[in-house]
Amino acid sequence: MKKSNLTTLCYLEKDGCYLMMHRVRKKQDVNEGKWIGVGGHFELGESPEDCLLREVKEETGLTLTSWKFRGLVTFTQEGFGTEYMCLYTAEGFQGEMTDCEEGCLEWVRKERLNELNLWDGDEIFLNYLAEERPFFSLKLEYRGNLLLKAELDGRELELFEVLNEDGSSAGRIKERSLVHRDGDWHGTVHTWIVRRRENEWELLFQKRSEQKESFPGKYDISSAGHRQAGEDALAAAVRELREELGLCVKPEDLEFLRLRKGVVQENFHGKPYYDREIASLYLYEKPMDTKKLVFQDGEVESVHWVSLKVCREEILAGDSRYCVRPDEIQMISEALEQKKQC
Numbered sequence: 001m002k003k004s005n006l007t008t009l010c011y012l013e014k015d016g017c018y019l020m021m022h023r024v025r026k027k028q029d030v031n032e033g034k035w036i037g038v039g040g041h042f043e044l045g046e047s048p049e050d051c052l053l054r055e056v057k058e059e060t061g062l063t064l065t066s067w068k069f070r071g072l073v074t075f076t077q078e079g080f081g082t083e084y085m086c087l088y089t090a091e092g093f094q095g096e097m098t099d100c101e102e103g104c105l106e107w108v109r110k111e112r113l114n115e116l117n118l119w120d121g122d123e124i125f126l127n128y129l130a131e132e133r134p135f136f137s138l139k140l141e142y143r144g145n146l147l148l149k150a151e152l153d154g155r156e157l158e159l160f161e162v163l164n165e166d167g168s169s170a171g172r173i174k175e176r177s178l179v180h181r182d183g184d185w186h187g188t189v190h191t192w193i194v195r196r197r198e199n200e201w202e203l204l205f206q207k208r209s210e211q212k213e214s215f216p217g218k219y220d221i222s223s224a225g226h227r228q229a230g231e232d233a234l235a236a237a238v239r240e241l242r243e244e245l246g247l248c249v250k251p252e253d254l255e256f257l258r259l260r261k262g263v264v265q266e267n268f269h270g271k272p273y274y275d276r277e278i279a280s281l282y283l284y285e286k287p288m289d290t291k292k293l294v295f296q297d298g299e300v301e302s303v304h305w306v307s308l309k310v311c312r313e314e315i316l317a318g319d320s321r322y323c324v325r326p327d328e329i330q331m332i333s334e335a336l337e338q339k340k341q342c
Contacts, residue, residue: 003041004041004042004043004044005041005081005082005083005084006041006042006048006051006083006084006085006086007039007040007041007042007051007083007084007085007086008039008040008042008048008051008052008055008085008086008087008088009036009037009038009039009073009085009086009087009088010037010038010039010052010055010056010064010067010087010088010089010090011037011088011089011090011126011129012037012038012056012060012062012064012089012090012091012093013089013090013091014091014107015107016109016110016111017107017108017109017110018037018107018108018110018113019037019038019060019105019106019107019108020035020036020037020105020106020107020108020113020116021035021036021037021038021059021100021102021103021104021105021106022034022035022103022104022106023035023036023102023103024103024104025100025101025102025103025104026101026102026103029102030077030080031119033117034117034118034119034122035108035113035116035117035118036118036119036122038055038056038059038060038100038105039051039052039055039056039059039085039088040055040058040059048069048086049067051086052064052067052086052088056090056093059100059102059105060097060098060100060105061095061096061097061098062093062094062095062096062097063093063094063095064090064092064093065092065093065094066090066091066092067088067089067090067091067092068088068089068090069086069087069088069135070087070088070089070128070129070135070136071087071125071128071133071135071136071137071138072084072085072086072087072136072137072138073085073087073121073125073137073138073139073140074137074138074139074140075121075140075142076139076140076141076142077141077142077143077144078142078143078144087125087129089129110130113126114178114182119145119147120145120147120172120173120174121138121140121142121147121150123174123175123178124138124140124150124157124175124178125138127175127177127178127181136152136153137152137153137154138150138151138152139151146173147159147173147229148229148230150175157175157176158175158176158226158228159173159174159175159176159228159229160173160174160175160176160179160184160186160187160226160227160228160229161173161186161187161227161229161230162174162179162184162185162186163184163185163186163187163278164185165185165261167185167187167259167278170184170185172184173229176226180273180274180275181272181274182274183265183274183275183276184276185276185277185278186226186227186276186277186278187226187227187233187236187277187278187279187280188224188225188226188227188236188277188278188279188280189223189224189225189226189227189233189236189237189240189279189280189282190221190223190224190260190279190280190281190282190328191221191222191223191224191237191240191241191254191281191282191283191284192204192221192222192281192282192283192284192332193222193223193284193288194283194284194285194308194332194336195285195287195305200307200308200309201307201308201336202305202306202307202308203222203305203306203307203308203311203332204222204290204303204304204305205219205220205221205222205303205304205305205306205311205322205324206219206220206221206222206223206244206245206300206301206302206303207219207220207300207301207302207303207304208220208299208300208301208323209298209299209300209301210301211298212298212299213268213269213273214264214266214268214273214275214323215268215323216268217301218321218322218323219304219321219322219323219324220322220323220324221324221328222245222284222303223237223240223241223244223245223247224240224279225239225240225243225244233280234251234254234256234280234282235251236280237254237280237282238250238251238254241284243296243299244295244296244299244300245293245294245295245296245300245303246292246293246294246295246296247288247293249284249286253284253286254282254283254284255282255283255284255285256280256281256282257281257282257283257331257332257335258281258331259278259279259280259281260278260279260281260327260328260331261276261277261278261279262275262276262277262279262325262327262328263275263276281328281331281332283332283335283336290303290305308332308333308336311324311329312329312330312333315329316329316330
């Protein structure tokens with residue numbers, strides 16, 4: 001009998017824990033080895049609540065007495081089609097918990113969930129549950145275990161590839177806010193636009209928008225941003241220049257300098273921000289007219305040329321107007337000094 005493409009998933013709550021199922025018992029299970037909530041497919045004629053109550057009872061032996069419909073999650077996966085999942089949490093239940101033939105049930109503290117083998121998309125909606133986000137619609141697209149795309153209420157989310165400290169892939173894809181919440185290593189690009197005036201180098205700084213989640217209103221690298229999942233560094237650098245400044249360049253116009261590892265732990269807008277990045281540094285030297293730049297709304301307020309000597313002294317002195325790290329301005333200074341001598 002063909003299964004419905006409508007499902008429910010419920011996270012039972014107790015004493016700061018969720019009831020999680022480790023899917024290790026069912027044969028040919030698309031969730032094999034993963035930790036998920038409890039739930040399953042609709043049967044003919046069932047409402048979401050009918051399915052919710054039946055599946056929780058069948059899988060746990062517990063009877064729900066109160067629950068909350070939290071969101072609708074649309075899954076697409078190559079080879080498996082599309083599934084529409086009604087997402088619930090439940091604090092009220094009664095009865096004795098029984099063994100489940102599909103997996104091992106365990107109460108897990110909410111702050112430990114990211115230590116489990118979760119679907120990458122599940123980590124996104126579990127974070128929304130923790131934030132008490134109002135009812136939401138989340139779409140997740142997979143190829144096998146790989147999360148390709150995520151959309152929240154019709155708007156695409158940024159997905160990053162998680163890296164090991166040596167820059168190799170950790171084999172995981174995570175949403176931007178989760179990467180910065182957990183301090184995962186990830187790839188970024190830093191492109192410095194430079195020019196020579198009377199034998200002196202000048203650097204173009206952008207002033208970050210006051211709306212930015214980190215370092216609002218600070219003077220920053222000419223163009224910088226994250227590598228999206230599946231994107232190489234050079235392509236990311238070209239894209240960021242176009243998106244942030246409206247500057248269209250060719251890949252061969254950018255000169256790669258080196259990789260730089262950086263760690264930042266701050267609080268912005270009342271939220272912790274933990275950034276561990278492996279940045280690819282580039283130089284762009286071709287003539288350009290700053291008056292023709294088109295700034296990305298909500299990202300960049302303005303740009304300013306500053307002499308290398310002046311900005312280096314100010315940054316090394318700890319000038320709070322900048323959010324450029326001293327070691328990076330040193331790297332750029334050394335690279336430009338070498339070019340001057342050539």
